[in-house]
Amino acid sequence: MASKSIIQQGDPRCFLCGRRTGLERHHVMAGCANRKIAEKYGLWVWLCQGCHTGPDGAQYDREKNRSLKRLGQIAFEARHSHEEWMAAFGKSYL
Secondary structure, eight states: OOOOOSSOOSSOOOTTTOOOSSEEEEESSOSHHHHHHHHHHTOEEEEEHHHHHSTTSTTTOHHHHHHHHHHHHHHHHHHSOHHHHHHHHSOOOO
């Protein structure tokens, strides 16, 4: 069962630009194992295709990617501990 995002609430729209069409789920923690953990804890946002996989999208833009990881860690640690974050992901983005 898909989790609800703990980062983004409300009507689905691109988290970065606000578009409502062509949305794709972006897990803020990448990699096969991390993606499963991110899904479990709701560490994802909606992104339009351009903001997700376009040339300047979060998949390729290091700063956008890091900003989303930071927001994910903040949201996670509001519900869980820093120690739990480190146990799950092994790196702090704060």
